[in-house]
Amino acid sequence: MKIFENIINHKINTITTDELLNYAAQFEIAISRSQASKIATYLRGSNVNIFDNAQRTAIIKEIAKISGPDTAREVNKLFLKFTS
Template sequence: MAIFENIINHKISNITADELLKYASQFNIAITTAQAQKIAGYLRGKKVNIFNDSERKALIKEIARITSPETAREINKLFVKFTK
């Protein structure tokens, strides 16, 4: 399980806006290109464990600050899908 978690976390820290939009579309989550660019820029290079609830919550709070609370909720849904 740790390998799977490492792969997902590595992907999150290197995700591009296009990839984020692709995943959002795949899971029926609405985000704009501008929001995806901001989020991907913020995530790039971050060491975060989305499988850890407190780390994910802190990350979502920061995403809410740079985009909007609604967008952060949508991204959280995506992260939760990744962790299942």
């Protein structure tokens, strides 16, 4: 399972604005291009592990600051789908 974790974390740590917008549309998460750009920029520079609860919580808090709590909750749901 570790290899899948590495693949998922790598994708999140290298995500682009357009990729994030595509995932948002696929999973029905409302997000603007501006928000997606800010979130993607944050994620690309973070080298995060979404399988670590503390790191995922910190990421979600930052996303809430960028795009609001509703979007952060939806992104958290998406992360939980990836990690389950």
